[in-house]
Amino acid sequence: MKTIVTAISTLILGAGLVLGEAVVGKPAPAFTAKDIKGKTHNLSDYKAKIVVLEEYNLDCPFCANHFKTGAMQELQAYAASKGVVWLVVDSASPKSPSYRDPVAAKKEFEAEKMKATAWIDDSSGAIGKAYGLRTTPHMVVIDKNGVVAYNGAIDNKPQADGDPRKARNYVREAIDRLSAGEKVKVASTKPYGCGVKYAD
Amino acid sequence: MQLLARWFWVLAALLLTFTAQAAKTDIRLALDLETARPGDTVMAGVHMRMAPRWHTYWRNSGDSGGATTIDWELPPGITAGAIQWPVPEKYVTAGLITYVYHDDVVLLVPLTLSAPVAPGPVEISARVSWLECAEQCLKGKGTVKKTLQVGTTDKKSADAALIEEWKKKLPRVKSDVRAQAFWEKPDTESRNLIIEWTLVTGGADPDFYPFEAKGYEVGNATEKLSAPSGKAKLKKVVKKFEGDWPTQVAGLLVEKAGGATEAFQVQMPIMESAAASGGGIGMLPSDAPSSLWAALGLAFLGGLILNIMPCVLPVIALKILGFVQQSQQSPREVRRLGLIYVAGVLFSFLVLALAAIGLQKAGHTATWGSQFQDPRFVVAMATLMTLVALNLFGVFEVTLPGSALGAASDLASKHGASGAFFNGFLATALATSCTAPILAVALGYALATPQPAHIIILMFLMLGVGMAAPYLLLSWYPALLRFLPKPGAWMEKFKMAMGFPMLATAVWLLARTADHFGDRGPLWVGLFLLLLAFAAWVWGEFVQRSSRRRRIAMAVCLLLLAFGYGFCLEKELGWRSRQQVDRGNHKSSPDGIDWQPWSQAAVEKAQAEGRAVLVDFTANWCLTCQLGKEYGLEVPSVRSKIKETNTLALIADFTGEDPVIAAELKRFNQAGVPLLLVFPKDPKRDPILLPPWPKLRPSLVVSALDQAAK
Numbered sequence: 001m002k003t004i005v006t007a008i009s010t011l012i013l014g015a016g017l018v019l020g021e022a023v024v025g026k027p028a029p030a031f032t033a034k035d036i037k038g039k040t041h042n043l044s045d046y047k048a049k050i051v052v053l054e055e056y057n058l059d060c061p062f063c064a065n066h067f068k069t070g071a072m073q074e075l076q077a078y079a080a081s082k083g084v085v086w087l088v089v090d091s092a093s094p095k096s097p098s099y100r101d102p103v104a105a106k107k108e109f110e111a112e113k114m115k116a117t118a119w120i121d122d123s124s125g126a127i128g129k130a131y132g133l134r135t136t137p138h139m140v141v142i143d144k145n146g147v148v149a150y151n152g153a154i155d156n157k158p159q160a161d162g163d164p165r166k167a168r169n170y171v172r173e174a175i176d177r178l179s180a181g182e183k184v185k186v187a188s189t190k191p192y193g194c195g196v197k198y199a200d
Numbered sequence: 201m202q203l204l205a206r207w208f209w210v211l212a213a214l215l216l217t218f219t220a221q222a223a224k225t226d227i228r229l230a231l232d233l234e235t236a237r238p239g240d241t242v243m244a245g246v247h248m249r250m251a252p253r254w255h256t257y258w259r260n261s262g263d264s265g266g267a268t269t270i271d272w273e274l275p276p277g278i279t280a281g282a283i284q285w286p287v288p289e290k291y292v293t294a295g296l297i298t299y300v301y302h303d304d305v306v307l308l309v310p311l312t313l314s315a316p317v318a319p320g321p322v323e324i325s326a327r328v329s330w331l332e333c334a335e336q337c338l339k340g341k342g343t344v345k346k347t348l349q350v351g352t353t354d355k356k357s358a359d360a361a362l363i364e365e366w367k368k369k370l371p372r373v374k375s376d377v378r379a380q381a382f383w384e385k386p387d388t389e390s391r392n393l394i395i396e397w398t399l400v401t402g403g404a405d406p407d408f409y410p411f412e413a414k415g416y417e418v419g420n421a422t423e424k425l426s427a428p429s430g431k432a433k434l435k436k437v438v439k440k441f442e443g444d445w446p447t448q449v450a451g452l453l454v455e456k457a458g459g460a461t462e463a464f465q466v467q468m469p470i471m472e473s474a475a476a477s478g479g480g481i482g483m484l485p486s487d488a489p490s491s492l493w494a495a496l497g498l499a500f501l502g503g504l505i506l507n508i509m510p511c512v513l514p515v516i517a518l519k520i521l522g523f524v525q526q527s528q529q530s531p532r533e534v535r536r537l538g539l540i541y542v543a544g545v546l547f548s549f550l551v552l553a554l555a556a557i558g559l560q561k562a563g564h565t566a567t568w569g570s571q572f573q574d575p576r577f578v579v580a581m582a583t584l585m586t587l588v589a590l591n592l593f594g595v596f597e598v599t600l601p602g603s604a605l606g607a608a609s610d611l612a613s614k615h616g617a618s619g620a621f622f623n624g625f626l627a628t629a630l631a632t633s634c635t636a637p638i639l640a641v642a643l644g645y646a647l648a649t650p651q652p653a654h655i656i657i658l659m660f661l662m663l664g665v666g667m668a669a670p671y672l673l674l675s676w677y678p679a680l681l682r683f684l685p686k687p688g689a690w691m692e693k694f695k696m697a698m699g700f701p702m703l704a705t706a707v708w709l710l711a712r713t714a715d716h717f718g719d720r721g722p723l724w725v726g727l728f729l730l731l732l733a734f735a736a737w738v739w740g741e742f743v744q745r746s747s748r749r750r751r752i753a754m755a756v757c758l759l760l761l762a763f764g765y766g767f768c769l770e771k772e773l774g775w776r777s778r779q780q781v782d783r784g785n786h787k788s789s790p791d792g793i794d795w796q797p798w799s800q801a802a803v804e805k806a807q808a809e810g811r812a813v814l815v816d817f818t819a820n821w822c823l824t825c826q827l828g829k830e831y832g833l834e835v836p837s838v839r840s841k842i843k844e845t846n847t848l849a850l851i852a853d854f855t856g857e858d859p860v861i862a863a864e865l866k867r868f869n870q871a872g873v874p875l876l877l878v879f880p881k882d883p884k885r886d887p888i889l890l891p892p893w894p895k896l897r898p899s900l901v902v903s904a905l906d907q908a909a910k
Contacts, residue, residue: 019295061331061339062266093294097335134296135264152441158266160331160339188441190417194337195264198294 021132022151024187028142029130035118036105041087048144050084050178052171054116054154055091055128057136058108059098060194061160066137067112071164075172076115082179086116091128093199099123125198135193141174141184150174152189224251225332229324229344230306230359235351238315241859244280245306245363246270246328246344254334255300258288260412260451262298262420265337267412268307268330277317278324281310281859282867286369287452287463290407290420297420299409306366310859313350321347371452371463373866381449382471384435393418393436393449393470396427400464403457406432410451415443415884418451446470448886450867467868469889496662503666505698508691538675542668544621549664553657573819573857575716579725579775582709585702586729587736592699594692595733596740715820715855717773724773731764792834793842798852800864806848807883812908814847814901815887817865817875819854825874828893832876832901841902845909847878876901880908 022028028051032042043051054072057063066072079086090105092098100108102121109119122128131140131151141150150170157167174184230245248256248268257265272280285307288299311324325345332338349355379397395408410418419437427433432455438446449470452463590596674680710729713721735757742753769775796802798815806813816833818825832838842849852861854873865875868889876890878901888904890896 059336061337129295160266186442188439190441191264192266193264194331194333195293195296195298197335198296200294 019132019134020130022130022140022148024148024151026148027146028140028148031127031130033120033122033127035120036102036109037118038102039118041118041120043142043146046085046142047146050079050082050144050149050175051142052079052084052086052175053127053131053133053140053142054086054088055133055136055138055196056088056119057090057092057098057194057197058112060136062158062193063136065160065162066154066164069163069165072137073113073115074165075169078172079175080115080117082175084175088114088116088119089122089127089133090119091122091125091133092197093125094123095199096197098197125196128196128198133191133196135191136196137193138191138196139171141171141178143178149178149184150187151191153191153193156189158192223332223338223340223342224254224334225249225256225330225340227328227340227342227344229326229346230362231311231324231346231348231357232360232363233348233354234357235349235353235355236313237352237354238277238313238317238350239857240313240354241857242311242313242348243363243367244309244311244324244326244346245359245366246309246326247304247306247362248301248328248330249304250302250332251334253302254332255289255291255298255302256305256330256332256340258299258301258409259283259285260299260410261331262291262300263296265298265300265333266331268328270307270309271327271329272309272311273325273327274311275317275322277314278322279312279314279860281312281863284308284310284370284863286366287371287454287461288409290409290454299420306362308363308366308370310863312859317350319350319352321349324348371465373465377453377464377466379453379466379468380471381468383445390440391438391445393438394425394433395436395449395453395468396431396433397453398431399455401455401457401462402430403455403462405456406434407454408434408436408451409454409463410436410449413446413450416440416446418449443882443884446886448889465866495659499659499662500666500669503663504669506663506667507670508694534675534678538671540621541675542672545668545671546661546664547621549660549667550657553660556660557653557656573855575713575721576776578709578712578716578821579728579769582706582713582725582729583732585706585709586733589699589702589706590733590736592695592702594696594740596736597744712821717775720773724768725775728764728768731760731768735760735764791839793839793849795849795851798850798861800860802848802850803879804883807879807881810881812845812847812881812905813850813879814842814905815850815852815875815877815879817852817854817861817873817877819873821855822873824893828874828876828896832890832893832896832898835898837898838901838905841905845905847905847909878904878908880910 020029028043030043032040034040058067063072076086090100092100105119105121109116120127127133133140137154139150139152139154140148143149152170154171155164155167155169157164170186170189173186177184226249228247230247232243232245233240236242246268250256257267259267261267268283270280270283274280286301286305288301291298291300291302323345324347325343327343328341330340332340377397377400379395381393381395384392384394397406399406406424407422408418410420417439419439421437423435425433425435432453440446447470448467450467451465453466454461454463456462706729710722710726713725715721717724738753738760739757743750743757746753795816798817803813803815816825816829818829820826841847852858852864854861854865865872868875868877868887874892876892876896878888878890880886880888888908890900890904
């Protein structure tokens with residue numbers, strides 16, 4: 001049955017590329033990936049910790065607004081203070097103008113004063129596709145048991161300008177609630193932003 | 201100091217990003233009119249021209265991207281409606297599905313000039329903000345401006361053709377698309393929605409482009425299911441974010457035929473399972489069939505009544521006796537001639553139907569009863585009904601010119617089949633003096649409630665069937681002739697009595713002029729009708745029935761008409777221009793519902809305050825609306841429920857022309873009023889649609905209000 005569904009979806013999408021989905025309440029898809037410094041990260045390394053995945057592309061006006069205003073770095077620092085692991089996932093394919101090689105990525109990480117745990121090189125698109133990440137920024141929050149607790153937009157203001165701090169930030173809410181041992185109230189929303197630059 | 205330096209760098213970086221990445225899309229403003237009159241609706245278009253390979257987005261951008269937004273800056277008295285989006289292109293790249301425009305697009309927005317806009321140039325300005333993408337995405341922003349002249353005549357601009365061209369690319373709002381939506385099977389996490397419809401163009405590659413929605417998302421991937429030929433059946437995954445599962449779905453049914461894309465805008469209720477008949481349901485929750493039967497019944501009755509008009513009844517017996525004589529008592533021949541005669545009658549009514557359709561097409565008929573939004577139509581109809589009544593009272597006659605009458609009777613006096621046919625065909629024409637009033641009413645019905653062409657033909661044929669029925673019956677059973685009422689003075693009395701319902705209609709129409717002109721409407725139109733009636737009497741008494749001083753009488757007639765028209769309608773009323781009327785407080789009685797004027801903002805504000813909202817889309821000329829309000833809304837149970845649930849009651853008055861309300865009606869796939877909606881206090885939930893009167897019962901309203909307040 002599963003194969004039939006996949007085959008049909010493949011036909012529908014035409015591009016031969018099928019996005020998976022990180023379903024809220026289900027275990028988060030496992031992954032092993034290298035960051036831009038060459039360090040290997042395995043999701044299972046972070047059992048007992050809250051993990052945030054941030055699909056990232058600074059060329060995208062929506063993403064850029066969160067960084068240029070400093071709102072994203074603030075949120076990353078806040079997450080770090082709560083002991084949350086924050087992984088920036090860059091799924092831009094090497095063919096895309098938005099691709100950053102490790103050298104450029106390291107420079108950008110410094111220049112933007114990022115407070116994330118690591119920048120994962122996902123230029124193969126493996127993580128992005130397994131989680132069904134559609135846009136930059138598309139956010140996923142995984143709880144201490146490795147279960148998807150939030151999947152969707154970063155906040156309720158799908159705009160590429162203005163101060164994001166004034167919006168209702170769903171990721172901050174999810175971190176707060178999970179830290180307090182509560183259930184996440186808004187667990188899924190429609191992600192907004194530019195399409196992820198996967199290889200065709 | 202350090203902070204200042206930091207800000208400087210942030211600013212510099214921002215400036216750099218904006219200058220380094222100039223927008224790839226050019227924008228300009230197009231208006232279809234260069235000069236417009238107060239009361240006009242000017243169609244504005246934001247023309248976006250994208251660089252090669254770059255695209256901007258539709259109202260629902262899809263998996264990624266963002267819709268273009270337009271913020272208007274308009275002088276007082278000019279208001280902008282919602283964006284009308286041309287049908288987009290479904291664009292798949294790297295597994296992501298989006299709805300986009302490549303090359304160029306014109307986003308259309310109706311701008312309405314209210315009456316008090318002062319003449320002279322006004323500046324129309326809009327801030328446009330968009331996302332444009334190719335391999336990368338850029339944020340685009342710009343302001344477009346155009347000067348519009350407000351004057352006394354309309355003048356098309358050089359962009360009129362461009363606007364017209366893009367209007368054709370809008371989805372069609374076709375109310376009779378047969379479509380249905382239902383859940384494949386109820387599930388908890390994600391559900392499959394099945395959308396089924398009867399193809400309109402018969403084109404291949406059907407698809408459904410969902411509108412943006414709050415709280416849920418209709419997936420952009422489409423799975424085509426096998427369907428009988430001529431039908432489309434699609435499966436869409438629906439993901440719910442919060443709240444209840446949606447009960448309605450809106451979007452475009454898309455068909456591709458011969459390289460062209462046709463799209464139909466729909467809003468469908470989602471059913472728990474497929475309709476038992478499998479035939480699908482009509483999109484409009486209307487009671488059209490029952491009212492159609494009633495209208496057809498009335499038409500048949502009207503046709504029958506035509507027969508007892510003084511100038512027709514005496515002829516019936518003669519006609520049938522004529523047939524009997526001609527056929528030398530052979531019953532078969534009598535029946536044959538009778539049938540041919542009936543065919544002649546029907547043919548003449550078919551001609552009339554086609555004329556009515558032509559008239560209807562000549563006027564613009566965008567929405568139900570939209571003619572009543574035009575004061576000129578109301579005045580013309582009031583005039584027509586008054587004349588019809590006067591004619592029935594016998595104040596004056598309607599006669600055909602003598603020569604036409606002669607030619608007609610020549611043809612009809614021929615014997616045999618052709619004689620019978622022409623007899624039937626011309627029975628209507630010959631009897632014009634009596635049939636005109638009823639035919640005028642039928643014509644008025646066709647014009648007042650824009651019916652599809654086939655319904656008009658059906659209506660007129662039914663009139664014909666009614667008129668021909670006695671002939672048919674009598675040619676089968678000539679013996680029944682003795683039961684035929686004897687012609688006599690009673691017919692004249694009956695005709696006169698028929699004048700009173702016509703007068704009643706005229707009174708109602710006269711009252712409607714208040715909607716357009718305020719208190720002055722009934723006064724001046726009434727005075728005009730009085731002068732018209734006087735002129736009709738002079739005409740009947742001194743021109744038609746007198747042989748002396750006919751010229752003087754004619755001059756008096758013309759003088760009366762000219763004075764009535766020139767003074768009452770032109771000078772005092774200015775009847776051809778639309779006028780702003782303060783329709784005032786809508787509260788019907790001290791303990792009645794406290795209606796407030798409708799606006800999208802008012803609905804959103806109330807929802808933000810946690811209140812449910814009842815919206816009554818209505819118009820003074822809409823009888824169904826008035827009956828619905830009287831017996832379905834302004835009743836104690838509904839009044840107290842509104843107070844108890846703290847529901848905000850809003851009235852959207854469509855009595856005059858209003859593009860904002862028209863757009864909202866269109867959004868709910870309604871061709872016109874009535875439309876009754878209850879917006880739940882949770883803005884993520886879809887509004888509840890209430891049926892029109894007579895299906896509208898207070899208990900239904902009360903339960904909808906309860907549900908909305910939850």
